[in-house]
Amino acid sequence: MGMLRDIPHPDTFESSQRVSKLVIDLGFANAIESQKLRILGLAGLFHDIGKTRTPLKILMKDGPLSDEEWVDIKKHPRDGFDMFKGFKDSPLHILYETARVLVAHHEWKSEGYYPRSSDIPVETERRTHDADAVLSSQMLAAADMFDALCYPRVYKKAFPYETVELILRKDYKGNPLYVTQLLGRFNKSSQQRTKQLNLEAITE
Ligand SMILES: [Fe+2]
Ligand SMILES: [Fe+2]
Numbered sequence: 001m002g003m004l005r006d007i008p009h010p011d012t013f014e015s016s017q018r019v020s021k022l023v024i025d026l027g028f029a030n031a032i033e034s035q036k037l038r039i040l041g042l043a044g045l046f047h048d049i050g051k052t053r054t055p056l057k058i059l060m061k062d063g064p065l066s067d068e069e070w071v072d073i074k075k076h077p078r079d080g081f082d083m084f085k086g087f088k089d090s091p092l093h094i095l096y097e098t099a100r101v102l103v104a105h106h107e108w109k110s111e112g113y114y115p116r117s118s119d120i121p122v123e124t125e126r127r128t129h130d131a132d133a134v135l136s137s138q139m140l141a142a143a144d145m146f147d148a149l150c151y152p153r154v155y156k157k158a159f160p161y162e163t164v165e166l167i168l169r170k171d172y173k174g175n176p177l178y179v180t181q182l183l184g185r186f187n188k189s190s191q192q193r194t195k196q197l198n199l200e201a202i203t204e
Contacts, residue, residue, distance in 0.1 A: 011059075015147050015148070016047065018147050019045075019144050020042075020045040022143035022147060023040050026040075026142065026178055032135075032136075036132065039094060039136065040101070042095070043101040043136065043140050044140060044144075046080065047080065047102040047105045047144060048076060048080070049083060049102075050075065051076045053076070054073060059154075060154055061154070074106075077104070077105055078103060084096060084099035100133045101133055103137075104134075104140075104141070105144055106141065106144075107127065108137065108172060109141065109145065110170070138174030139174075142172055142179060142182055146168065149163070149167055165179075165183055168182070168183070
């Protein structure tokens with residue numbers, strides 16, 4: 001958590017906590033076993049940790065990003081992986097497993113093929129060789145997209161339910177069941193969240 005607070009960017013810190021809870025709930029709903037649930041929760045918490053290496057002026061920009069700025073943003077999944085890969089042969093091996101999930105958290109969007117290495121051009125295929133990591137990264141991607149759509153960002157407002165559903169159904173390329181499960185959650189919690197964050201009214 002301390003590392004997350006190193007991101008001087010409240011959107012990232014707060015959304016990481018929400019995504020962690022969302023993705024654990026998704027894991028429960030899909031009968032994921034306990035060790036994988038732990039990894040899922042950690043991956044939710046740390047999925048954007050690579051943004052500690054992204055210039056703050058890019059994270060805080062409230063207008064469209066330039067092509068060069070997108071190149072920097074798109075490094076964060078790989079940077080996150082690089083930060084945790086050293087735990088592979090350590091007692092904290094779980095952080096290495098976490099890295100293998102978080103590295104793919106933008107790969108399940110229609111245009112989300114992020115580079116696997118900062119010096120390799122944008123890839124055009126998802127990582128599909130590890131069934132466990134694929135399942136977990138699909139859930140993580142769904143939770144991350146859902147959170148990004150339901151909450152305001154520096155460059156956008158929170159979207160109403162209909163827009164969230166439309167975008168998720170169009171842009172999310174993982175298991176559509178996860179979208180259905182997340183949308184069910186939106187209905188239950190939107191009123192409370194609207195109050196908490198003083199957002200515009202969200203249509204139920
Ligand atoms: Fe991300
Ligand atoms: Fe995120």
